[in-house]
Amino acid sequence: MDSPWNELTLAFSRTSMFPFFDIAHYLVSVMALKHQPGAAELAWKNPLSSWFTAMLHCFGGGILSCVLLAEPPLRFLANSTNVLLASSIWYIAFFCPCDLVSQGYSFLPVQLLAAGMKEVTRTWKIVGGVTHANSYYKNGWIVMIAIGWARGAGGSIITNFEQLIKGCWKPEAEEWLKMSYTAKVTLLGSVIFTFQQTKHLAISRHNLMFFFTVFLVATKITMMITETALMPFACFEDTLSQMLFGWQQKFLPCEKKSETKSSFNGTGSSTSKPVANASEKVKKKHSKKTE
């Protein structure tokens, strides 16, 4: 128990997110918002609306998990310190003279550091969501996965929804469907921590948090440096989709004659499924063809 390794991971899992990691999270979120087209102009025209959007970017995951558990969505406002912290970061990011913050943030090392620290907060959010959901529904493992996922990666859903209401985002079925890499890795983490919570994984939580955080930060920084959306799950997804949905292909002939109209699309993209995750374009082309 008191092996140095254990002490290290235990101390790591007890790290407080409050001042520094939260700041990194808010900084990355606000800068992501600022780089949206028209966001800077909007901040000058209507600071209140821009501030509201920035808060949604910073606290979206918590808001979504509150909605899903029927808790006050405004709870995050009760934590005045974090709100003021995020607000001041929003203020200096948008209204700093000479745009010093953007210039400083444009340096790659700064971005890497901030992004890495933001990924650390993601692990903490997932764990918090899973344990919080567990306090609601004992062993309701589906709820635990959903809440951990919502708190870790729900911000994008909230912000997309806000853009939808504001009319500056026209949704398309395609966009809605395909999960981002962040959503996938958060879902994976949520599943892992849920199994650990329900004692199906024989590993202590602080070790798991350490390993998952290292994995998150490593992949994130690698993706930022190489600027390639590397897919560590592509092969895994292929195998899974092959197992679950691919084996029907041997029945294609009978399917062909048994089905008539809309299911032809199904078979069409089922043939393109095994290579779908590997190359998006192929799928796109196939769907184009079948539509």
Add this chain to the structure above:
Amino acid sequence: MDSPWNELTLAFSRTSMFPFFDIAHYLVSVMALKHQPGAAELAWKNPLSSWFTAMLHCFGGGILSCVLLAEPPLRFLANSTNVLLASSIWYIAFFCPCDLVSQGYSFLPVQLLAAGMKEVTRTWKIVGGVTHANSYYKNGWIVMIAIGWARGAGGSIITNFEQLIKGCWKPEAEEWLKMSYTAKVTLLGSVIFTFQQTKHLAISRHNLMFFFTVFLVATKITMMITETALMPFACFEDTLSQMLFGWQQKFLPCEKKSETKSSFNGTGSSTSKPVANASEKVKKKHSKKTE
């Protein structure tokens, strides 16, 4: 009390929905989803999104009533058994080789059986919603009607809303307005069971459940066999709308001169109101003319 009839209805009202009626409900909901254009292809492309939509189709009413009562919308996920049941039905319905399920479901008797059993679950949902709302607001009869209605027929609202967010459904005021037959009959049942709950109907609940279920199943199956949207409420609705909104017609002359711009539409469709429910086309034509 112990008359055989009473015992029969009492035993009927104590029937458990769990394995078989729920399966029928899930089957009908999933098949309705599968027959939407592009749903089958979407299931191949993004199974997770298709599964999510299927869950909304299966548990939409409960989700809506949870939202309206500020209960966790995710509660239905805590009942793992039903979720796994619905998921497996979704899986075999979408990915069964040679599409055996669709072929089996294409036989009319199977559809009639499944639809009838689904209507039985509707009665149970209405009663559950009314009693649940009563536990919140003693004698808050409007809330009881609303919750019973939401749980019985709210699934379509939830799924429409999801399609709206996904952008694959462009709402029109017309669509939003006109209630489906299901919504009307569910509203009727919700009102009846609310009155029974508030002791304004001198009939025992199990008898009422029996009669209402028989009425639901009979009308549903008749509509499916004759393939005509028979309107058992048309005459009733006409009388009601005549009583409430029709008697102003004798004042049309003074209304004509008293009103100028927008109310002309009002008078225009008021003349077409008494026959509105009888023939939709007439109303459509009138509204076209007045718009």
Add this chain to the structure above:
Amino acid sequence: MDSPWNELTLAFSRTSMFPFFDIAHYLVSVMALKHQPGAAELAWKNPLSSWFTAMLHCFGGGILSCVLLAEPPLRFLANSTNVLLASSIWYIAFFCPCDLVSQGYSFLPVQLLAAGMKEVTRTWKIVGGVTHANSYYKNGWIVMIAIGWARGAGGSIITNFEQLIKGCWKPEAEEWLKMSYTAKVTLLGSVIFTFQQTKHLAISRHNLMFFFTVFLVATKITMMITETALMPFACFEDTLSQMLFGWQQKFLPCEKKSETKSSFNGTGSSTSKPVANASEKVKKKHSKKTE
């Protein structure tokens, strides 16, 4: 304490809203709904949907504050008396023969009286929201401001959202952004009453309620009589925006060279900011030019 002035304001702050002020509020809301294009025709075609919209207009603020605090949005339905009151006002407003209500409401004095009484209810709502939020989050002053604001001016948000879902309102970023005068004054009142609640304002609540109500009614009636959207906050807003966001202008040169693409809009509208509130057109023109 027992000065006649104190007694007057105390008695005023204890005035019950129930029959008369609520009626005025419902009347103004329903008439605002009726004057929307197509609302009268819609009431003839689908009375239920029109009634639902009218309820949203009458109780929207309460519904929004309930949603934000995770309370049942349907709670307003539990107060049957008010619901029936609002429903009957909706009924006579839409279906009264010869449209007597609209004719009576078309007289300016009636409108002034009703609008003034509606503004009185606004103060009561703000105070109710602030105190209610305070019971949730002790000294969560941001939450108190938000809830007071939502309950006082949230009806428009709810109704806009409903129109968005019904598809008869296409949102634009511009519309979403700029706050109406009502929203601004409600926000001001919410801030003031929150400070009073947190003992940062050395004034008794009943005095504050009296003064704020007088201010609300006076400005509202003045605006209705002069038919000009007078901006009592324009100069204040200019000063504030000058203080917060205007001082970066001296750095424009360095900002010019430091920024490249998207921030040009920012600087463009920053120059137009000090006069933005004074003349909307100038801002519009600038934004046009920069977009």
